[in-house]
Amino acid sequence: MLAVTNIHKAFGTNEVLRGVDIMVEKGDVVVLLGASGSGKTTLLRCINFLELADQGHIRVGGIDIAFRDARKKDIHAIRRKISFVFQNYNLFNNKTALENVTEGLIIGRGMPKSQAVRIGKACLDKVGLANKFDSYPGQLSGGQQQRVGIARAVAVNPEVILFDEPTSALDPELIGEVLDVMKRLATEGTTMLIVTHEMSFARDVATKVVFMDEGNVVESGRPKEIFVKPKERRTRQFLQRFLGDSDYAI
Amino acid sequence: MNLDYDFMLETLWLALPGILVTFEIALVASAAAVPVGLVLGIIRARRVPLLSQLARVYISFIRGTPLILQIFLVYNSFPSILAVVFARLGVEYNIFNLNPVVYAFIVFSISETAVLAEVFRAAITTVDKSQLEAAYSVGMTAFQGYRRIVIPQAMSAALPSLCNSITDLIKATSLAFTMSVMEITAIAKKQGAMKLSFIEAYLDIFLLYCILIFTVEKVLKILEKRARAYQQA
Numbered sequence: 001m002l003a004v005t006n007i008h009k010a011f012g013t014n015e016v017l018r019g020v021d022i023m024v025e026k027g028d029v030v031v032l033l034g035a036s037g038s039g040k041t042t043l044l045r046c047i048n049f050l051e052l053a054d055q056g057h058i059r060v061g062g063i064d065i066a067f068r069d070a071r072k073k074d075i076h077a078i079r080r081k082i083s084f085v086f087q088n089y090n091l092f093n094n095k096t097a098l099e100n101v102t103e104g105l106i107i108g109r110g111m112p113k114s115q116a117v118r119i120g121k122a123c124l125d126k127v128g129l130a131n132k133f134d135s136y137p138g139q140l141s142g143g144q145q146q147r148v149g150i151a152r153a154v155a156v157n158p159e160v161i162l163f164d165e166p167t168s169a170l171d172p173e174l175i176g177e178v179l180d181v182m183k184r185l186a187t188e189g190t191t192m193l194i195v196t197h198e199m200s201f202a203r204d205v206a207t208k209v210v211f212m213d214e215g216n217v218v219e220s221g222r223p224k225e226i227f228v229k230p231k232e233r234r235t236r237q238f239l240q241r242f243l244g245d246s247d248y249a250i
Numbered sequence: 251m252n253l254d255y256d257f258m259l260e261t262l263w264l265a266l267p268g269i270l271v272t273f274e275i276a277l278v279a280s281a282a283a284v285p286v287g288l289v290l291g292i293i294r295a296r297r298v299p300l301l302s303q304l305a306r307v308y309i310s311f312i313r314g315t316p317l318i319l320q321i322f323l324v325y326n327s328f329p330s331i332l333a334v335v336f337a338r339l340g341v342e343y344n345i346f347n348l349n350p351v352v353y354a355f356i357v358f359s360i361s362e363t364a365v366l367a368e369v370f371r372a373a374i375t376t377v378d379k380s381q382l383e384a385a386y387s388v389g390m391t392a393f394q395g396y397r398r399i400v401i402p403q404a405m406s407a408a409l410p411s412l413c414n415s416i417t418d419l420i421k422a423t424s425l426a427f428t429m430s431v432m433e434i435t436a437i438a439k440k441q442g443a444m445k446l447s448f449i450e451a452y453l454d455i456f457l458l459y460c461i462l463i464f465t466v467e468k469v470l471k472i473l474e475k476r477a478r479a480y481q482q483a
């Protein structure tokens with residue numbers, strides 16, 4: 001489904017990704033954990049070619065190419081197979097909620113408007129925003145904006161959706177509504193690669209947890225393995241910081 | 251001071267059609283400057299290699315020199331240049347019969363383009379690059395992202411400066427009298443010279459521009475309000 005191998009990325013002399021491999025099978029919910037600055041955002045951005053990786057290989061939906069060899073049309077083809085949910089929502093400010101969702105269908109994929117509107121409304125309905133079709137981003141709460149962001153990412157029917165800390169910019173009372181939507185997507189078998197610090201979400205929903213530190217994957221496995229008996233010292237330290245000792249086991 | 255009110259009224263009446271010429275120049279210049287300025291603004295904002303540097307030289311050159319100098323340069327050099335070009339092409343046309351308003355079109359288009367290029371460059375940089383990234387993430391190309399997302403947002407950010415620059419342009423067209431274009435200023439000046447009543451003639455010009463600019467500003471404000479409707483939220 002999505003396989004990234006040996007990805008390297010440096011900003012100047014700062015080596016942010018040092019040979020990361022990541023594999024997301026169809027229907028997988030992979031949660032990517034790691035301290036701030038460990039390179040999680042950079043990894044997701046490289047996968048979507050929002051940054052150009054220095055080295056490495058990507059395979060997704062029948063495309064199989066080295067990052068450095070990808071030309072404009074390869075990048076465009078890959079982006080059509082992967083959608084992105086941003087930490088700060090990044091909704092199109094000049095478009096209504098519905099237009100935000102249909103834009104990628106009508107303009108990006110050349111779908112007839114009536115069909116796009118039907119899909120767009122269904123997607124917004126799915127994230128509980130059937131009454132907000134005509135609202136502009138500025139009229140929506142953070143939680144609502146992020147749900148539009150998720151609807152926008154789902155609508156284009158991608159092979160995999162990348163989430164970069166989708167709840168980090170939200171007020172605590174709004175986090176739940178976004179996580180609920182993501183849980184529902186997981187139950188429906190949506191393939192997702194999620195960066196988050198929501199540990200209980202990771203424990204309950206992930207099919208696989210990957211722990212990153214300083215640009216390397218330190219450890220990965222099923223949530224039970226990672227949360228109950230992490231093998232690596234760095235994983236244990238990270239989890240202790242987030243969960244506290246008492247909360248350690250499931 | 252004794253003003254000759256009859257003369258003033260008569261001149262006002264005579265100068266009135268000059269408004270049309272003023273509008274004509276402003277319209278032609280804007281029609282050229284909006285699209286070209288937008289392209290240059292995008293080139294500058296995206297720092298397109300080479301083109302961006304060329305655009306910058308052009309913009310600094312135009313904005314860094316007095317308009318009146320540009321007018322003199324174009325008005326005095328273009329006819330000879332065009333005459334040579336026409337001669338080479340074998341076109342039988344006496345360039346010196348050309349309506350001087352054509353030179354006004356050229357000068358004001360050139361200068362307004364430079365002004366708007368900067369307006370648009372600034373406006374585009376106010377649109378966060380994450381807007382374009384979001385467009386990429388749903389499978390849009392850079393061109394589509396600019397057309398559908400970045401430029402519309404930049405345009406509404408640019409509106410106030412755009413309106414200012416258009417009123418500036420209208421005022422600047424009064425300099426076209428130096429190219430013997432018969433717009434408001436030229437007509438009134440000519441009348442004033444005939445009667446040696448310059449004060450009245452200048453007061454007429456003053457009055458006409460006040461009304462003109464006031465009206466244009468009102469109209470632009472209304473348009474601006476409409477265009478910005480989505481940002482009221």
Ligand SMILES: Nc1ncnc2c1ncn2[C@@H]1O[C@H](COP(=O)(O)OP(=O)(O)O)[C@@H](O)[C@H]1O
Nearest residue numbers: 011014016034035036037038039040041042043
């Ligand atoms: N565009 C950039 N330019 C320079 N350095 C960057 C850029 N983006 C990220 N970095 C650096 O890369 C490192 C990893 O950042 P990031 O991928 O955002 O980590 P995370 O998402 O895990 O917190 C940080 O040291 C950050 O400063």
Ligand SMILES: [Mg+2]
Nearest residue numbers: 040041042165
């Ligand atoms: Mg991050």
